Amino acid sequence: MGQSRNIAGMSMKGGRKDNFFFCLVEYYESSDRWFLRSLLQVKDEEGLEGDDAIRSWIEDYKVNQLVVDFPLTWPECHACQLDCPGSKLCPVDSVVSVRDRVEAILDEDSNIHTRHPKEYERSRVSDDEFDMGRGMWDKESHEHLLSRSFKRRLKKGFLPYWNRSVDFWIWKYYYDQYLDLFKSSYDSFGNTSLMILSRFSYLKRHFPKNIELYEGNVNLTLIELLRSKILLNRDIYNMGDIEAGIEARLDIIKKIEAKLNIFIYDHDLELIVKNPRAFDSFILAVTGQRNLLDKVRKIPEWTKPSLTRLLVPNFSE
Template sequence: MTEISNIGSLSMKGGRNDNFYFCLIEYFPDSKRWFLKSLLPVKEEEAADSNEAIHAWISNFNIKQLVVDFPLSKPVSESNNYDDQGVLKCSDNTLEIVQEKIKHLLDEDQRLVNENPKRYEQERNKADEIVYNRDIFSKETAHHLLSRSFKRRLKKGFLPYWNRSLDFWVWKYYYDQILELFNTSFDSFGNVSLMILFRFNYIKRQFPKDLEFFEANEQIILVELLRAKIILKKDISLLNDVDIGIEARLDTIKKIESKLDIFIYNHDLEILVKNPRAFDSFLLALAGQNVLQKKNVKLPDWTKPEDTKFIIPNFHLD
């Protein structure tokens, strides 16, 4: 019998009193099926019992890999390498690399303005028109013409105490899509509180030393599910609707379950549908599925992939 593979996930974004969920999916090679094996709720107000439950959960299922939704690496300003005496051993030129790439994009866009300003303005106005059935993947964010919002983001600058080089890569390929679908932007340390990071570092003391961590983002996962035509644009809109969010999650999960061959038991399905925090962890588990399948997108070296361990999933069916 072929060895069973599994990967866990944990979404900790939310308020101080929010519960969070560990999610575990397993792959059985002999039947070529994925199973949502376990959902573990962890309550902040029961800290001691929660820590024991977490440790037991990871040990009992022999989990070796865990996907989370907050930064595993430091911002650019803290990435320089110092020795024990505080002497700089090697300087990280990531900031210069990213700033040069931003300058190149803005210079190329300005070149188009200078060459034919009238045509540029016509195409700009056309791009700004509201077209409800427009394919959001018809062009990448960094393709010319740059959108007004993306240009504003680039001119605002790359903040070394707020961003990682990964941020620019995400902006380049997802900025417009995330803005349109979720009305927000990706910023490594703009979307997460220090409390969450400290909270995780405390909980992590209970984890085995050989546990490997990965980072993923729920919004990017949904964008890639949309790109692979597993879900629809309206599904994402409905997920953000307070009144019909439960029905939207059920419909979305059913589509994912069918297209990605993941079996979900009824009692776990009920938890995912009723609890947005559990649903977020489930999305992270889908990114983990990509890790086990070795389908996740390879990021360039300047994004520090070995430090961030960031997952850009590819859900296109073979």
């Protein structure tokens, strides 16, 4: 499992005055169990600015790995010095690679339609119909027949000032499920503010030199929990309901606690259930726990995983 025995998750999306939560889970060998050791809120630390509190927690708890919920790398346009020919003609290798992969999927879809037009249309009608018996994992987004929504996403193109290569990988394997469950799609900088990125860039300069930083995504982790049948569809659907949201978070936490051998004290459980930001930080810590156990999905080299450091957990093992 490696030398590190603890992992922290911290959801920082939002404004400067938002209340950030620092969630630390730790493995105790003597009891062969994981514990939620600490769930701290920035504003709870008296006498410390929020940024100083975060640094203090990392040092006091000897945190070796931290999972956050925003990009650790920039899109290609950020540092590009070329005379820009436009996103559709961008010559940067990583952008060309993704563009070629997108075109290959769309070309295959077009070829299927050309060779078997009637069968294609029948499949399209069938795919559009609601079917209670159809499973969410019957096919991945890139597998044909492409959904209308995924096809539209691909036709919009890859935007090197907005997307990273890993965005396309996420679309390829999660787009339809992400859209169905959360009514949105993944974009690296879709809801990440420049202020948060700048703030974290400042914070990193004060962290211990040996800390390992990772990017997590709460929705992707919930999707993988669903894939492994730890969660049910309704658990995630109910999270967005004003009245059912608290109960849904409680059900999700209880299932994670039971299946992943994580003990949570009652006062921490209450805070996670009542505060969505605390919930997100806990899910990020769970994402990191899977990394400590070497149970994460392998992400291809063309997405630059050594730089993005995106973690997508695997709960099936």
